[in-house]
Each structure stands twice: as C-alpha cells, then as structure tokens.
Amino acid sequence: MTTAFNQIKSTLWENKQEYPLTVESLKQLIEHRIPFIRIKGFATHEECATLSEQSNFFTFNAYQDVTPKIEKVGITVFEYNKIGKADYFQEVEKASKLRDSIFAASFNPLERIMDKFRDCGAKVRIASEANYGNYYAGLIRKIENGTQLHIDFAPVEQSGWEVCTVTTQLSWTLYLKLSDNNQGKTCIYDRRGTPEDDQYKLDSYGYSDTVVKDADMIAFQPYVGDVLIFNTSNFHYVEPMNGQRLAVTSMIGLLPSGEIIFWS
Ligand SMILES: O=C(O)CCC(=O)C(=O)O
Ligand SMILES: [Fe+2]
Incomplete structure (x- = not known):
C-alpha cells in the first residue's frame, strides 16, 4: 500500500509538470502527490500594477528575527505566537481596514481566490477564533533577498489557535x-x-540543507498575474531576486471537518 502510494507520488513529481487548479489537482496537492498548482492569468497585468501602486502608499514592516529580510503590509499569527492571541486580535480590525482600502482602490485577490476554491466544491471561510472573531488574511509581501529553507505548518507553530487544528496547510501567492x-x-x-x-533547525524558521539531501526538487518561476499554490509542509525556499518581487499571499488550511480556512 505504502509502496504503491510512493510510486504514484514520485511519478507525478518526476514529471516536473505544472497543474492548473481543478478538483482533482487540489486533491492531489493536499495529498502531496503533485508539487504545485499554477493558476495562469489569475489577474491581469493592469490589476497587478494598480494593486502595486496602491501598496506604495503604505509602510512595509519587516518580520522580526527573520533573515534575510522579508517585508509586508498586514499582520501574521506567526509574529504573535509569543506575544499572544489577545494582542493579535486587537490588531486585526486595523490591519483589515488597511487591506480593504488597498483592495477597494484596485481589486480583491482574496475574494477571487476564495471563489476559485468554491468553484472546486470547497466550503471556504476566513479562519476564526471563539471569543475573538475572524483572523487577518492577505499580506502584501516583498521577498527580494530570498528565504531560508523552511516549512510553514501552524499545528507545530500555533498551539491553542484554530489554525493549529488544520490537517493540511497550503499557501497561495499572486505575483x-x-x-x-x-x-x-x-x-x-x-x-x-x-x-x-x-x-536541522538553524534559527527561528530556517533549516540546514542536509534535511533535503536526496529529495526531488521543482522550481516554480513566478510571472506577474499568476498564482502559485503549494503544500507548505513540504520544505521550500525562495531564491534571491536582483530587483523587485512583490506579491499578495495568505495561508490556506484544511480542517478535519473538510472546511477550508484562510489566514495570514
Ligand atoms: O513568495 C513565494 O513564492 C512563496 C513564499 C513562501 O515561503 C510561502 O508561501 O510559504
Ligand atoms: Fe513558506
């Protein structure tokens, strides 16, 4: 049984193929059987340019204790893990208003991606916490100096939050x-x-290369207007960029109930 599953898995990875978003590819991605999904032309170049211009009016903040530097507009649960839930939820309203004003003056990629998941038959919503309300979702993010090798998986990072009950974690990123x-x-x-x-951990989030020794790897080339969706409990990193690399992104999690939640 295990052998058969591994064979299917490695065959699909070895093809180095890109998959569009369909009911079938989403299922395969959740099962780690394909490396990623690319939604070509998710947004027009004009929409992306308008959203980029809007973000020029706002201050980007760098993550603390993360090198190389990653800057973003919006808040993340990752940063509030040690500070606490109450402080995080106090910031959600302000951060969401800012995001909404940016999207209102351009377009709303978060709604659009949630609709794409609905089209695949998924029941989706923004993550929410009893007694606190909705999470924040939708960072505008600059990763220009690359990232370390890492994974993103809330169950090991966020104990005691709704997002730590997800069984699978994906992310979507619009360039x-x-x-x-x-x-x-x-x-x-x-x-x-x-x-x-x-x-093999090097610091707050990076891992040594030893951990991926002998593992198959696929490189996704980002293009403006395309969306990347992948399973973030697979090891991954972003190559440094000589220039600009601006994106909108959030996490996506599958709950045991089958519901899909979005947060940042
Ligand atoms: O910017 C990207 O291409 C992906 C960054 C990343 O590490 C993630 O989405 O988990
Ligand atoms: Fe990541």
Whole structure:
C-alpha cells in the first residue's frame, strides 16, 4: 500500500509538470502527490500594477528575527505566537481596514481566490477564533533577498489557535511585480517536514540543507498575474531576486471537518 502510494507520488513529481487548479489537482496537492498548482492569468497585468501602486502608499514592516529580510503590509499569527492571541486580535480590525482600502482602490485577490476554491466544491471561510472573531488574511509581501529553507505548518507553530487544528496547510501567492529576469524562483522539495527534523533547525524558521539531501526538487518561476499554490509542509525556499518581487499571499488550511480556512 505504502509502496504503491510512493510510486504514484514520485511519478507525478518526476514529471516536473505544472497543474492548473481543478478538483482533482487540489486533491492531489493536499495529498502531496503533485508539487504545485499554477493558476495562469489569475489577474491581469493592469490589476497587478494598480494593486502595486496602491501598496506604495503604505509602510512595509519587516518580520522580526527573520533573515534575510522579508517585508509586508498586514499582520501574521506567526509574529504573535509569543506575544499572544489577545494582542493579535486587537490588531486585526486595523490591519483589515488597511487591506480593504488597498483592495477597494484596485481589486480583491482574496475574494477571487476564495471563489476559485468554491468553484472546486470547497466550503471556504476566513479562519476564526471563539471569543475573538475572524483572523487577518492577505499580506502584501516583498521577498527580494530570498528565504531560508523552511516549512510553514501552524499545528507545530500555533498551539491553542484554530489554525493549529488544520490537517493540511497550503499557501497561495499572486505575483504583482517582478523585475525582468528569471530570478526569485520558489523551490519546493518532495520532502515533508517532521518533528524529527528539528535537529536541522538553524534559527527561528530556517533549516540546514542536509534535511533535503536526496529529495526531488521543482522550481516554480513566478510571472506577474499568476498564482502559485503549494503544500507548505513540504520544505521550500525562495531564491534571491536582483530587483523587485512583490506579491499578495495568505495561508490556506484544511480542517478535519473538510472546511477550508484562510489566514495570514
Ligand atoms: O513568495 C513565494 O513564492 C512563496 C513564499 C513562501 O515561503 C510561502 O508561501 O510559504
Ligand atoms: Fe513558506
């Protein structure tokens, strides 16, 4: 049984193929059987340019304790993990208003991606916490110096929050502005993070390359207007970019009930 599953899995990875978003590909992505989904032309170049211009009016904040530097507009649960839930939910309203004003003056990629999931038959909503309300979702993010090798998986990072009950975590990223070179690829490995991998951790989120030794890897080349969806419990990193790399993004989680939640 295990062997058969692994064979299917590695065959689909070895094809180095890109998949569009369909009911079938979403299921395969959740099962780690394909490396990623690309939604070509999710937004027009004009929409992306308008949204990029809007974000020029706002201050980007760098994540604390994350090197290389990653800057964003919006808040993340990751940053409030140690600070606490109450402080996070106090910031949600302000951050959401700012996001909504940016989207209102351009277009709303968060609604659009949620609709795409609905089209695949998924029941989707913004993540919410009893006694607090909705989470914040939808960062505008600059990753220009690349990232370390890492995974994103709330169950091991966020104990005590709704998002830590997800059984699978994906992310979606819409690329808004990219310098005209073929850099800044997102490299995804056919290797899931496990608790035993903690020994390879370098700092708050980065891992040593040893952990992906011998694992298959596929590099996603971002293009303006395209969306990347992948399974973030697979090890991955972003290559440095000589220039600009601006995107909108959030996390996506599958709950045991089958519902799909969005948050940042
Ligand atoms: O910007 C990207 O291409 C993906 C960044 C990333 O690490 C993620 O979405 O989890
Ligand atoms: Fe990531």
